[in-house]
Amino acid sequence: MTPAELSQAVLVAVSAAVEAGELTVAVPEHVTVERPKNRDHGDYATNVALQLAKPAGMPPRAVAELLAARLREITGVAKVDIAGPGFMNITLDAATQGELARTIVEAGEAYGRNEALKGLKINLEFVSANPTGPIHIGGVRWAAVGDSLGRILKATGADVTTEYYLNDAGVQITKFAASLQAAANGREVPEGGYVGEYIVDIAKAITEGAPGVLDLPEDEQLQVFRTEGLKLMVAEIKRSMDEFGVHFDTYFSEKTLHDSGAVEQAITRLREQGHVFDQDGAIWLRTTDFGDDKDRVLIKADGETTYFAADAAYYLSKRDRGSEVSVYMLGADHHGYVNRLKAIAACAGDDMDRNIEVKIGQFVKMLRDGEEVRMSKRAGNIITIDDVVDWIGVDAARYTLARSSTDSTITLDINILTSQTNENRVFYVQYAHARMSSLHRKAEELGITRSTEFKPELLATEWEADLLGQLGEFPRVIAAAGELREPHRVARYLEDLAGAYHRFWDNCQVLPKGDEEVTDLTHARLWLVEATRTVLANGLDLLGVSAPERM
RNA sequence: GCGCUCAUAGCUCAACGGAUAGAGCACUUGACUACGGAUCAAGAGGUUGCAGGUUCGAAUCCUGCUGAGCGCACCA
Numbered sequence: 180m181t182p183a184e185l186s187q188a189v190l191v192a193v194s195a196a197v198e199a200g201e202l203t204v205a206v207p208e209h210v211t212v213e214r215p216k217n218r219d220h221g222d223y224a225t226n227v228a229l230q231l232a233k234p235a236g237m238p239p240r241a242v243a244e245l246l247a248a249r250l251r252e253i254t255g256v257a258k259v260d261i262a263g264p265g266f267m268n269i270t271l272d273a274a275t276q277g278e279l280a281r282t283i284v285e286a287g288e289a290y291g292r293n294e295a296l297k298g299l300k301i302n303l304e305f306v307s308a309n310p311t312g313p314i315h316i317g318g319v320r321w322a323a324v325g326d327s328l329g330r331i332l333k334a335t336g337a338d339v340t341t342e343y344y345l346n347d348a349g350v351q352i353t354k355f356a357a358s359l360q361a362a363a364n365g366r367e368v369p370e371g372g373y374v375g376e377y378i379v380d381i382a383k384a385i386t387e388g389a390p391g392v393l394d395l396p397e398d399e400q401l402q403v404f405r406t407e408g409l410k411l412m413v414a415e416i417k418r419s420m421d422e423f424g425v426h427f428d429t430y431f432s433e434k435t436l437h438d439s440g441a442v443e444q445a446i447t448r449l450r451e452q453g454h455v456f457d458q459d460g461a462i463w464l465r466t467t468d469f470g471d472d473k474d475r476v477l478i479k480a481d482g483e484t485t486y487f488a489a490d491a492a493y494y495l496s497k498r499d500r501g502s503e504v505s506v507y508m509l510g511a512d513h514h515g516y517v518n519r520l521k522a523i524a525a526c527a528g529d530d531m532d533r534n535i536e537v538k539i540g541q542f543v544k545m546l547r548d549g550e551e552v553r554m555s556k557r558a559g560n561i562i563t564i565d566d567v568v569d570w571i572g573v574d575a576a577r578y579t580l581a582r583s584s585t586d587s588t589i590t591l592d593i594n595i596l597t598s599q600t601n602e603n604r605v606f607y608v609q610y611a612h613a614r615m616s617s618l619h620r621k622a623e624e625l626g627i628t629r630s631t632e633f634k635p636e637l638l639a640t641e642w643e644a645d646l647l648g649q650l651g652e653f654p655r656v657i658a659a660a661g662e663l664r665e666p667h668r669v670a671r672y673l674e675d676l677a678g679a680y681h682r683f684w685d686n687c688q689v690l691p692k693g694d695e696e697v698t699d700l701t702h703a704r705l706w707l708v709e710a711t712r713t714v715l716a717n718g719l720d721l722l723g724v725s726a727p728e729r730m
Numbered sequence: 731g732c733g734c735u736c737a738u739a740g741c742u743c744a745a746c747g748g749a750u751a752g753a754g755c756a757c758u759u760g761a762c763u764a765c766g767g768a769u770c771a772a773g774a775g776g777u778u779g780c781a782g783g784u785u786c787g788a789a790u791c792c793u794g795c796u797g798a799g800c801g802c803a804c805c806a
Contacts, residue, residue, distance in 0.1 A: 217749070226748060229786070239786075263749050264786060309806080351806055461804050472733070472802065479804040486806050514734050515801040539735065542799075583743065586735065588799075590742070595755085599768050602742085602755050610768050617766055625765095659746055671744060674753075685761090685770045692764080730768075 180255050180275045181282070182223065182651050186212040188256075189225055192249040201245050204234045212269075214648055218641070221260060221268035222276065222648060228265040239265025276647045277635025277703065283650060283710035291717050295658035297336035302502035303329050306420070307344040310412045311355040311373055313563035314419055316543050317510045320589075322564065323580035323723070324540065325508050326425040327666035330721045335661035340502065343420070343427045344493065347409055348434040349486065355412070356405035359385065363393060363404070375559040381411050419564045423573055424723040436492045442484050445492035446477050454526040464491065466522035469531060475519055491523045498529070506664065507537045508585075514539045538664060541588040543580070545570075548594065571596040574724045578605035581722050582670035604674055608715065609727055611677035614684065615712040616728035622690060622705060629709065630702040637703040642683040646711060649679045653714050657721070666722065673718045680711050 189210050196202040207230070215224040228243035235242055240261055247259040247267055255275030260268040283290045305325025308318040329341040346352075358372035362382035368374050385407045386392055392403050413430070420427065436442050446462065449455050454465045460480035464487075467474050477488040497505045507520060517537045524535040545552040545562060547570075553560060567576050575596045582604065583589045595602050622628070638647060652672065660668040689704040691697055716726040 211746085211748095213746095213748090215749075216745095216752080220749070224749085229748080232786080266749065346806075349806060459804080463804090476804045481804080483804085485804075511735070511800055513801085517734075539800095541735070587743075588736075592742080595742085600755085603768090604754070606768060607754085610766085614766055614769085621765055655746095663746070665746095667744085668746090671753085674744095678753080681769055682771090684765080685767095688765070690765045730766090 180271060181279060182212055182214075182655060185223055185269065185271075186210055186225075188253055189227060189246070189250065192246050192253075193227065193231070195249055196245055202231065202235050202237075202242065204231050207231075214652060215268065218645070220262065220266070221258065221270040222644070223269045223271075225267050225269070226265075228261075228267060232265065243267050272636070273639040273644070274636035276644060277638035277707075279647050279651055280635065280638065280703075280706040280710040281633055283713055284706060287713060288717060290713060291653045291657050291721075292334045292336070293654045293658050294336040296332060296661055299337045300501050300503045301332055301337050301339045302342060302497045302500070302505045303332065303339055303508075304342045304344055304497075304506065305508040306425075307346070308416070309346045309351055310409060310416060311351050312375065312412070312561075313377055313565065314416060315561040315563060316545065316567065317512075317540065319423075319564045319567050319576065320540050320543050320580045320585070321508050321510075322420060322423055322425045323577040324585055324666055326423075327577070327581045327669070327722050328506075328661075328664055330723065331657060331661045331666055331669065334657050334721060337661065340428045340500075342429045342431050342497075343416075344431050344433065345413060346433050346486075347413070348437055348489070352405060352409060353401075356401050356408055359404040359408045360397075360401055377415075381408055381415075384411055422568065423564060424577065431493070431496075433489050433493070436489050436496065437484070441496060442488050442492040445495050446488065448495065449477075449491060449526050452526055452528050464523070464526055466519050466526065469518075469522040469525035471518040471522045475522075487519065490520065491527075494520070494523050494535070495527060498527070498534070503534065505535050507535070509537060509539055511539055511541050536664065538585060540585040544588070544590045546590055546592045546594075552593070567591075574609070575603065575605050578608075578670060578722060578724045581666050582674075584665065584667050604670075605724060606730075608673045608677045608719065609725070610730060611680045612712060612715045612719070612726045613728060613730045615680070615708050615715070618689060618708055619712070620728075625690060627690065627697055627701065627705070629705040632699070632702065633706050634699050634703050635706075637700050638707055640687060642679075642686045643704075643707060646676075646679045646683045646707065649676045650710055650714055653718070669718055669721050673715060673722075676711070676714060676718070680715075683707075 189212060194206050197204065197206055210225055210227045212223050212225045215221065228246060229239045231242050232239035243261045243265045247261060250256055250259045250269065255271055256269060257272040258270040262268050303325060305321040306314065306318045308314050314322065329339050332339045354372050357369050358378050359382045361368050361372065362378050363386050385404060389403060392400060395403065446455060449464060454468060455477070456463050456465060461476050462478040463474045464477050465474050475487045476485050477491065478484050494505060509516060520537055521531040521535055525531040529535065552562060570593050579591055579596060599606055656668055656672040660666055687704060689701065689708060691701060719726040
């Protein structure tokens with residue numbers, strides 16, 4: 180029995196009690212059935228009696244008592260105890276629990292997928308670093324978290340588009356082009372320009388690709404460096420992302436918003452909604468109507484459109500392309516944008532609490548030998564994604580960045596993340612998978628194949644029960660991670676699951692030793708191992724981390 | 731000055747308003763004639779920054795305070 184089925188059964192018990200006139204309450208839509216931390220509290224616990232006590236006007240324990248009587252009638256439920264203020268502790272019989280192993284193995288890659296967010300159209304934008312240099316460490320965090328979230332949302336049935344917003348218009352690009360031009364001509368980088376080895380490399384690539392470029396007049400040169408530089412830089416960013424396992428559905432160009440007239444149209448549409456006004460020669464959006472600190476300029480007095488105007492057009496583009504929820508993932512240094520972005524949605528007539536979500540990711544520090552690492556050869560004083568991959572590898576980087584809440588600042592210790600120790604949690608999880616793969620190979624060598632004659636009741640030790648209980652949680656973990664937009668829940672779960680497996684391993688022999696016989700228990704445990712391997716592999720895939728068969 | 735985020739074991743971090751706040755590392759003590767010991771078991775380690783409030787119940791929600799990071803452009 181899965182937790183979802185049990186939860187449903189509890190709900191049925193509530194309805195039945197209400198129909199029988201034992202309880203006068205509105206039947207809740209959903210009841211919480213959770214794995215208690217303490218094993219003495221049974222396999223599952225529910226607080227439904229505590230929640231219904233007040234509306235029913237009865238003591239919680241009395242509510243629990245009458246619900247428990249009904250639950251005890253259900254096949255597979257071995258015991259229902261009432262504890263503390265009114266918790267109901269449910270114990271399942273071993274066969275009912277063990278059956279889960281077969282369910283999982285048969286579902287394979289589909290196990291864990293659910294319909295928590297079925298059909299919800301979500302636009303998930305992350306990284307979106309300016310194409311004027313390599314992705315830096317903050318962007319790497321979002322690459323890991325954002326991509327995992329995209330995978331998780333898909334697993335919860337959402338219709339997700341992952342997107343990278345390319346700021347390929349504006350003065351930063353001009354500075355970038357000027358920096359390239361200066362490098363190519365052996366001149367000093369202009370004021371406020373970009374420095375780093377990558378500038379020299381790109382400049383060189385451009386001059387080699389178009390040998391006559393330095394003979395052109397200055398302004399024509401700048402145009403070449405602008406278009407070619409941008410092309411090369413974007414290609415470089417895509418390469419970094421691809422190598423990191425992040426494949427965006429869309430790289431959305433800001434320039435197209437300007438060129439297509441989408442920015443002007445956006446202003447017109449916002450004006451129709453009544454939130455645009457003219458003052459001091461500029462055109463403004465009254466974002467203060469929706470909680471922003473101050474109103475924002477869309478078109479400056481000199482006629483130039485602002486970056487903010489493009490933001491508004493971009494939001495509307497996402498909306499026009501069908502997204503119900505636009506999720507923005509920004510660095511902590513951009514948290515000041517949250518209110519103005521949400522105000523754009525509200526000014527457009529949308530629900531700012533539903534149609535737009537802005538997630539803020541705190542900073543990431545890197546440590547080596549106890550000292551903070553700040554410098555990068557490639558790009559001067561920032562750490563790039565390629566540096567991170569060189570230092571700790573894709574798996575360790577993705578896993579470690581995705582295992583913490585984005586609300587907390589994190590410190591990546593290079594010494595730890597390149598070591599093969601327990602402290603490096605990605606190895607702990609991957610090792611469990613490698614062990615199971617090894618077991619599978621060993622079984623094949625011994626000529627043992629998993630029998631279809633599966634006797635789930637044999638999975639009866641505390642370690643097997645614990646492992647089965649963990650396996651049953653997987654769909655709910657994915658659903659919670661998706662609904663809360665918190666991929667780290669998946670990573671933490673996998674660590675718990677790997678722990679449960681390692682403990683099982685230490686206490687339960689799977690394959691026969693020496694000349695022992697292959698028994699029904701051997702087969703039952705092989706089902707359990709394969710179920711666990713399936714969940715670990717599915718979970719690691721949601722994080723974009725490999726599930727190695729050997730390490 | 732205003733705003734956002736954060737504050738949990740010595741360290742790095744968890745904990746959809748639920749029972750005795752958990753892991754890993756580090757520390758102490760154990761388990762290899764072994765399916766992978768990159769593992770496991772036991773011990774010790776906490777007034778969840780401080781003070782109030784909400785309720786059957788608060789690390790979690792509300793208010794105030796302290797401390798840290800970041801942000802407050804007709805910049806992008």
